[in-house]
Amino acid sequence: VGKPIFTSDRMYQQTPPGVVCGLAWTAMGGSTLYIESSAVGESKRGAFEATGRLGDVMKESIQIAHSYCKKLLTSLEPGNTFLDTNRVHLHIPEGATPKDGPSAGCTLVTALLSLARDQPVRQDLAMTGELSLTGKILPVGGIKEKVIAAKRADIKIICLPEENRKDFDDLPHFIREGIEVHFVSHYTDILPIAFPS
Amino acid sequence: VGKPIFTSDRMYQQTPPGVVCGLAWTAMGGSTLYIESSAVGESKRGAFEATGRLGDVMKESIQIAHSYCKKLLTSLEPGNTFLDTNRVHLHIPEGATPKDGPSAGCTLVTALLSLARDQPVRQDLAMTGELSLTGKILPVGGIKEKVIAAKRADIKIICLPEENRKDFDDLPHFIREGIEVHFVSHYTDILPIAFPS
């Protein structure tokens, strides 16, 4: 009623370090949704805070992504203690829109990793997928709506869970065409796509 | 019912450091709404507290504004540690009126910045706009009611989100005339307007 939930199809033309495009699925259809992260102070045990009217499942997703990302960062860059020593603020605009569900898991890890490495992710990239504590990527709902939303926002590359391959393959050709899709089963499959060296 | 939501059209004739005029939209129409901020003690990690019968979305807006303003202040005045070492109290009169929504974002940053710099903002200025964690200004509702309220309170200059330009342009000429409007897409667009040097 009234104002559309997401007024802009694409909030960032260029994403800086710490910002990554996710794909959401609402009663009104799919939409892009940016995860923003920022270091806001020192912290002895690497705390985080989150805003954006997030539901309980999404708050847990952040906790899982933060735990997993700390481990991943330690293995990728042993000297990088960013997530252990900084307080990180995560925000998901728009602030008045309630958001919930586990499907932002892989996007949250990517945002934290991009922030901790001070490295922007590949442009025109979006992703969706639930994250397990060990980095597995689990299937999510709304693949059709999410792919349509990505194309509408001029996204060129998307990462989808391997277990959603069948959902993507079932889409009509005119929806599937013009977008580069990567099916991933573990977060480490996303690394070379988001951070090509 | 009963007492009108805002009893005075303009609470401050002159705003001191830390106080900035925002624009609110209620079921009863638009109104000006002042954000007041004050340092209330030392704090090791730069805490804040907020009053004014604020809803959850507005509380999150304060958290986002505080995080963003810390980063902005560091880039504007590297030696200014005000927000890291002081506990700040934010209040939005009138205390009995419930307030919610994300549209005070840019006003909150401006109040915190004015307090931290001990510098009043330009007089006769009001603003509205949701803030993202990286400083983007997102569109808000109630542009017509807010512009009418600003004029009724003798405000001369307003900042509106760029994405609300169409809403402003659709207003009848007699509402638009007599007010200087700036459309902003990032908080840094507000800086030279609020703090002309």
Added chain:
Amino acid sequence: VGKPIFTSDRMYQQTPPGVVCGLAWTAMGGSTLYIESSAVGESKRGAFEATGRLGDVMKESIQIAHSYCKKLLTSLEPGNTFLDTNRVHLHIPEGATPKDGPSAGCTLVTALLSLARDQPVRQDLAMTGELSLTGKILPVGGIKEKVIAAKRADIKIICLPEENRKDFDDLPHFIREGIEVHFVSHYTDILPIAFPS
């Protein structure tokens, strides 16, 4: 409605240290359910955190398993202070599915023990059983559904509470065949099965 609760019959083909397969019983039938655990930082008193939309009874199960496992580990490996010095994160995918009940008790202890010893458990193993604070294994519901789910996921060995022996014996032969069952009355009965030396 819509998406099935568990889309994959078997999430892990190989379980790493800290991950153990449990058996759950839902309104939709039985299913395998993996407990994932990971050390996420130092902790002076051996704290833990848990995610996966867990109900209060399951949260208490984790508390009981953590308390019991600390004692057990001290007796098995006196020098191993892992659970006293690390903050452990436990997660049970899938994140949007509510989970509750006490029957994951023995699985939780096994996951913590596997993590603390940095030793994977025997592959193709699943278990179910409530845990008492002293390590007793108490009976649980849904034996038939759980055994069917284990076989569907290609599990070869299951541990069931001794007091559920009658429920298993009542199952038709074609369900019971092809799976190695161990009936246990105390957690120490599970040790040589999960960690054969």
